[in-house]
Amino acid sequence: MSTRTAKLQLAQRRARRERAARRRRQLGRALAFAAVVALGAFALRPLFTSAVHKLTELPLRHADVIRAQASDKRLDPSLVAAVIYAESKFNDSTSAAGALGLMQLLPSTADFIAQRSGGTRFTTADLATPAINIAYGSWYLRYLLDRYGGDEVLALAAYNGGMGNVDRWVADAGAQGRRLQVSDIPFPETRAYVQRVLDARREYRHTYAGELGLR
Numbered sequence: 001m002s003t004r005t006a007k008l009q010l011a012q013r014r015a016r017r018e019r020a021a022r023r024r025r026q027l028g029r030a031l032a033f034a035a036v037v038a039l040g041a042f043a044l045r046p047l048f049t050s051a052v053h054k055l056t057e058l059p060l061r062h063a064d065v066i067r068a069q070a071s072d073k074r075l076d077p078s079l080v081a082a083v084i085y086a087e088s089k090f091n092d093s094t095s096a097a098g099a100l101g102l103m104q105l106l107p108s109t110a111d112f113i114a115q116r117s118g119g120t121r122f123t124t125a126d127l128a129t130p131a132i133n134i135a136y137g138s139w140y141l142r143y144l145l146d147r148y149g150g151d152e153v154l155a156l157a158a159y160n161g162g163m164g165n166v167d168r169w170v171a172d173a174g175a176q177g178r179r180l181q182v183s184d185i186p187f188p189e190t191r192a193y194v195q196r197v198l199d200a201r202r203e204y205r206h207t208y209a210g211e212l213g214l215r
Contacts, residue, residue, distance in 0.1 A: 058085070058200075058203055058204070058207055058208075059085070059089060059090045060081060060090065060204070060208050060211060060212075061090045061130075062090075062102070062130050062131070062134060063081075063208070063211040063212060065130060065131050065134045065135075066080050066081055066084075066134060066212065067212060067213045069134050069135050069138040070138065070212075071213075072138075073138045073139060073141070073142040074142065075138055075141060075142060075145075076201070077212040077213060077214065078201045078202075078204040078205040078208070078212055078214065079141070079152070079197070079201050080134070080137075080138055080141065081200075081201075081204045081208065081212060082197045082198070082200035082201035082203075082204055083103060083137065083141060083156070083159065083197055084102050084103055084134070084137070085197075085200045085204070086193060086196045086197045086200060087099075087102065087103050087104035087137075088101070088102050088103070088104055090102060092128065092130065092133075100124070100127040100128065100133070101127040101128060101130070101133035101137075102130055102133045102134060102137070103133050103134060103136070103137025103138075103140075104137075105127055105133065105136055105137055105140070107124045107127075109140065110122065110124065110127055110136055113136045113139050113140055113143075114136075116139075116143070117136075117139050119136075140159070141155065141159065144156075144158045144159055144163070147163070148166070148170075152198070153180070153181065153182055153194055153198075154166055154170065154180065156193070156194045156197050156198075157169070157180075157185055157190050157193075157194050160189070160190045160193040160194070161185075161187050161189075161190035161193075165187070165190075166180075169184070169185065169186065182194050182195055182198075
């Protein structure tokens with residue numbers, strides 16, 4: 001083998017080793033980058049999951065109005081948010097029974113609220129305005145809480161099932177020497193509604209404490 005050929009082969013082997021080393025370095029950098037991305041994704045997953053949970057499973061809108069009305073009506077803002085969630089999931093709509101807006105108020109209930117609260121210029125169309133709907137719904141929730149001595153179960157049951165029914169259930173329970181509990185509510189829909197609001201209130205306090213002014 002000539003000296004020239006030996007030198008050429010040596011140069012080729014050196015070039016191959018350099019290419020292999022370069023590929024290993026590139027692969028190492030790629031693996032390191034992938035590891036960083038994976039670690040970042042893992043670290044951010046709770047934040048991403050929380051954001052998705054907020055936007056889809058547990059929505060919140062008009063937080064400023066909720067905070068203001070809760071403060072004015074001496075209510076827990078997370079309870080107001082939970083009632084809105086249970087009533088409409090923050091979608092402004094009209095129910096089959098004719099209940100309107102975020103807090104699903106019947107026109108007759110809204111008229112009652114307007115008369116009691118001094119809303120002399122109120123019209124049913126006003127319930128389409130979120131601020132008015134939340135203000136009226138919050139007033140009614142405060143009214144029911146006062147009527148039932150601060151008992152949230154009774155107030156929520158009346159919000160859904162009507163005061164006449166709740167008064168009768170309370171009287172029946174009292175005749176048996178006990179206090180009406182969620183499990184005692186005869187209407188399945190109302191029983192499920194009360195539990196849904198209480199569960200949602202707990203979730204709103206945990207998920208939206210900052211937005212609702214709870215911290």
